[in-house]
Amino acid sequence: MKVTGYQTRLLHTPADDPLANSLPDTGRLRAFVTLEMTTDEGVDGVGLTFVPALTASPVAGALKTSVDALAELTIGEDPMEIEGIVARLQEATSGAGPGGLLTMALAAVDMALWDIKGKALNQTVASLLGGYRKSVPTYASGALMRPVNVERLAEIGPMLVEKGFRQMKTQMGAEPLAGREVDRIRTLRNAVGDDIDLMCDINQLWSVNRAIDIGRRVEEYHLYWLEDVVAHDDYQGMAKVADALYTPICSGEYVYGVNPFRQLIENGSIDIVMIDLLRVGGITPWRKVAAMAEAFNMPVVSHLVPEVHIQLMASIPNGLTVEYMPWSLRLWEETPNFVDGNLEVPDKPGLGLAFDQDALRHYAVA
Secondary structure, three states, rough: EEEEEEEEEEEEEEEEOOOOOOOOOOOOOOOOEEEEEEEEOOOOOEEEEEOOOOOOOHHHHHHHHHHHHHHHOOOOOOOHHHHHHHHHHHHHHHHOOOOHHHHHHHHHHHHHHHHHHHOOOOOEEHHOOOOOOOEEEEEEEEOOOOOOOHHHHHHHHHHHHHOOEEEEEEEOOOOHHHHHHHHHHHHHHHHHHOOOEEEEEEOOOHHHHHHHHHHHHHHHOOOOOOEEOOOOHHHHHHHHHHHHHHOOOOEEOOOOHHHHHHHHHHOOOOOOEEEHHHHHOHHHHHHHHHHHHOOOOOOOEOOOHHHHHHHHHOOOOOOOEEEHHHHHHHEOOOOEEEEOOEEOOOOEEEEEEEHHHHHHHHHHOO
């Protein structure tokens, strides 16, 4: 089997919150790049990448160009030999990496190759990678973000519980006073009760001292984790926070490639390893980071694209929960089933996904 062609599209979709419609309509957009790869045996694969921001990134066109360039280099390659292809792509572009747009473009290509391999072997990607289980817990994300005021938090939290979520994530980091940060967590905890797992993302907005101060104040509300409390590459500072708090510290979504995860883990910076499929460079490096985490007895959680991450999280024994961030779900004909607080692995081969061609045409940028 050989790769014979590909098609990419740049899409702009609304920067909304489909879970609870909690975000104001500002007209902002998200930029996605889709990839459809073909082979000489009629087995096709799909991939996706995007800049995870609340506005259409000015470099989105460059991301599409990067995907095109890498996909072009796969023409004539055997898509079953993914490790070799990825190594050759990394070598060919070593002067422009390993982080940034190159890694995010590589993720789409790598994803499509795994989809082809699964379809060719009539297996799910989850099965190819280990096949540990058929469903994984998932948490609601994107509905309880900083723009949502405290009063709305108290309304939206129970709405998510009614929809079947047993886990959900909110944010701190925007309030000028520590007491007002704590009010957000107190209000949400009181609204959803003690049986709901509640996570909180800071998105690197605190200093070490502020993280320890507020982290201690919210310990009585039993957060499942605190995420990205300080700058993602302040390994020593994050380790100080992790040592000072009982609440687990989670990080990794801002990390590009495999090697920085070693720094996070060996420096004792984190308790939970979060892997972003796009920034790590695709499925091939994702599974390497997951194995590294397992060697240190650490759980793994995902960031964004739940429709693909369910395949990866279901394949490993240390997968904790999938982030149910629905930003990209509108682009597919079908997405994994949500049942009783869990996502289920689709029973179709490969990624079990097919782009909704009407959606692609609707959101395509000329």
